[in-house]
Amino acid sequence: MKLIKKLILSATGVLLGLGLQVAVAAPSGQPIKVGGTLALTGPLSATALIHKLAGEIYVEQLNKKNGLLGRPVEWILKDDQSKPDLARTLYEQLVTVDKVDLLLGPYATGNILSAVGVAQKYQKVLVHHTMGIPSLVKYDMQFPAWSVGYDPATTVTNTLLDALASTTKFPKTIAIVSSKFPSVYMMSVGMREAAKKRGIKEVLFLEWEFGNKDFGPIASRVKDANPDFIFVGAIGLEGNQLLDAMKKIDYVPPMQYFMYPAPGPLAKAPGAERAMAGSIFEQHPPFTNNPLAAEFVKIFNERATKAGLPDNAVETQAAASYSAWQVIEAAVTATKSLDDKVLAAWLKKNKVDTIQGKLRFDGPSNFGDDLLRVKQVQNGHWVVVWPKEWAAPGAKLLTQ
Amino acid sequence: MNFPSWTLLGQSLLSGIFIGSLYGLLGLGLSLSWGMLRQINLAHFALAFLGAYLTFQLTSVGGMDPLLTLGLIAPAFFAFGVLMQWLFSRFSISPFNSLLVTFGLTVIIESLIQWIWTADYRKMDSVYGEMKFKIGSLYVPLPELLTLIIAVTLSLSTWALLRYTDLGKAMRAAAEDPQIAAAFGVNEKRLALLLSGLAATFAGVAGLCLALSYTLSPSQIYAWIGVVFAAVMIGGLGNPIGPLIAGIVIGVAEAMTMALISPAWAPLVSFSLLILVLLTRADKV
Structure with a gap:
């Protein structure tokens, strides 16, 4: 009995010692x-x-x-x-x-x-x-x-089209509108090719200089083209600016994807519900x-x-x-x-x-x-919806 | 190529008029200080954005009506303009040096905005934000319409002030020839303070219009400089109506270029027009 007690005490001592050692081990020396x-x-x-x-x-x-x-x-x-x-x-x-x-x-x-x-x-x-x-x-x-x-211009755009193909409303027509900011423009060009390969008809392709301030005419042209799906090659604020301009003419596209948006402001913007974007991580x-x-x-x-x-x-x-x-x-x-x-x-x-x-x-x-992955604004929050193994619990890609 | 619909053309025309009126409003104060005080005031854009952020703060956090914020912002900006002119006069800053000094001031104001509101995007939620009405198939958003009304009202009032009142005539005389004006009893320094205060107030008002229609970010200060300078130069320095007309011409030309050709060509419009004006009527600029 005494031996067992000694063993328990020793073991506790060792464990405590180790614990203390771990607790006090702070980094030292030259940073x-x-x-x-x-x-x-x-x-x-x-x-x-x-x-x-x-x-x-x-x-x-x-x-x-x-x-x-x-x-x-x-x-x-x-x-x-x-x-x-x-x-x-x-x-x-x-x-x-x-x-x-x-x-x-x-x-x-x-x-x-x-x-x-x-x-x-x-x-x-x-x-x-x-x-x-x-x-x-x-x-x-x-x-x-x-x-x-x-080769994100190929892989990212195909992931998106795979996601759309998983719904009952795969688009027949597409409008691609893009900033000429190099990294997003490359993706927009990739989307043109990917859409063509999948038999989606391109009804509009527009490009603007980075720093454009007036998105009214662009929104009007998109509305005029009446596509099933808009691919917005926008970076940062531009996505919000286009969304604002579309809202002002009471236009909400059936489906819309934003390449590199400012995620927080976009999710909160009027007209952003069900907008899609790319993501490597969401907090769910x-x-x-x-x-x-x-x-x-x-x-x-x-x-x-x-x-x-x-x-x-x-x-x-x-x-x-x-x-x-x-x-x-x-x-x-x-x-x-x-x-x-x-x-x-x-x-x-x-x-x-x-x-x-x-x-x-x-x-x-x-x-x-x-x-x-593909994420979507649902109830004012971004949730990953594609691929399925990374989707938020119970979430799936919603169409209008 | 399909011919664009009349709705697209009409909506684009409206869009051009609206953004053009904002160019004109931003250019109004700049034109006055450049043409009449001989100051190339780059800080005018930073002041406009400071006004926009203050409007955002008073509205979103303070719960004020955006239009009522002018009751606080306009006097404060007037005082700032007066102080700025007093310092310029005290240190005898030349027109060229004013460009450098006001650029420094722009950087300081931008840093101040970033320090207070961070570099993240800010969008003001206001009762006017989503208001719009329809004329036929065309949509007229209220914030943009307010900008147009404010720009036209301020430009015409300033023009009338300068043309028909004794104060305005004295201001023009002081701008034309300070010595001769002084010989006739015009206090050039006092009028300069007043004019600078007025220009800064106009920046504050332009800030309100920016906050009503745009998502704000500190770095956006610089996005407006080129096109507004073009509007001011085409409209004529010191001319209160010129920037508005030139701004609307530029805005409509840009919008039509976007609607009929490509949005990517739009930035060429303002500078092509500027070059054309400089080539054909350089003496008037």
Whole structure:
């Protein structure tokens, strides 16, 4: 009996000791510097703010655990003002002056291309989260957490058409209206081809310059063309502007898809009910079945509210940003190294489990699978509706 | 090519008139300060957006009627305009330097807006937002109609003020030749303060119209500069009605280009018109 008691006490002691050790193990030593820029000001700043919050949360969580390799992580973040030329200069600074250990990409295609140039010059690994035109990046040590596959113009548009085919109202006619912003224009051109292959008649194709202010005539032309389905190649605010203009002439298209909308404002806009868009993550099951994702959603919601963001939900942008940090952490932890070549070699051979799903980097330009799903505004909220295995519980694609 | 329907043409024409009136309203204050005070006031656009955000705040959070917000915004902006002119005069800022100084001011105001309201998009919910009426098959949205009415009223009132009142005549005289005007007892400095206050007030009013019709974002400040400058230059510096007429001509031309050709061609319209005007009547600009 005494022996059993001793054993129990010893075991409890060991467990408590271990527990204490885990509890007190804080990162120590020289911080590991992760450098990057975001468009904290300028036309891209509304979205970049989401990436800033996501990054801050990740670094905080990382340092609460054991940092990276037992060392604290410091995120050196600079404002590239939404300017690719400035992003290039700042990444040069990060490498040569701040001497960062690791690089994280900026927000959006143009600035990422600038950062990739610098990373290539100094042979640094660059993990980035929002590269819209995969074929433009050739550097072999850049790794995308924006999981749209190498040829999104084909795969994303076909996923959408598959989703529409699952309903009883597959469109017979389509209007494609598009900003000439490169990453969305590419998708609009892809939709033209995909629609043609599926026998959908194109009744209207329009393009406008990025920064267009008057969407009235565009809305009128869409109404005049009377399509079954509109594919809106809009970025950010443009989707809302077109929706507002359509609402003003009392026109609600039977079905509409927005390529890269400002998700929060669009979901709340009049006339947006049943509008569709792409998404890699929404804050509902099955995505939030992952405990890490659920915790991130909870913290992000709180922080976004505190930061005064009108929409505090975690969706594509925040999830892509979080995933980029997960990619960095996974590679450093697995290799126990900060050597760029070692990290790159590991990433090319291994998949990384992220909150948006498993990412692989062994395809062309290190792009892996296209994980962009179809989401829809239902009762004022975005829910994923396609593919079925990622749909919110009970949700399905609704048509008018 | 199918000929567009009359509804499409009519709706596009209306759309062009409405956005053109906003170009004109934004250009009114700019034209006065450029033509009569010799200041190229880039901060006019930032002030208009500050006015839009204040309208948003007072309406969405404060629960005020958007039109009543002018009761607070107009005097505050007038005071700001007066202060700005006093500083310009105190430090003898030249026309060219005014461009640089007001650009700096624009950046400061943009940062202030972003600091207070974040860079995220803001859309004002107001009673007027979804109001519209129908004439035949054409829709007339109330916010845009209000913008047109305000722009026409302010432009005509300012024109009448400058043309028919002693105050207006003194302002024109001071703008034409300050020394001679002073010899006739015109207090040029005081009138400049008044004119600058008036221009800033017009920016505040334009802000109200922006908030009524558009989703706001701080960086949108810069989206309006090019086309409004074109409207001001085509309309004639210091001319209160010119920017409105030029704005509507540009707006309609852009809208018709969008309706008949392609929206992508629309931005070429304003600058093509500007080049044409500069080539044919440069002395009038």
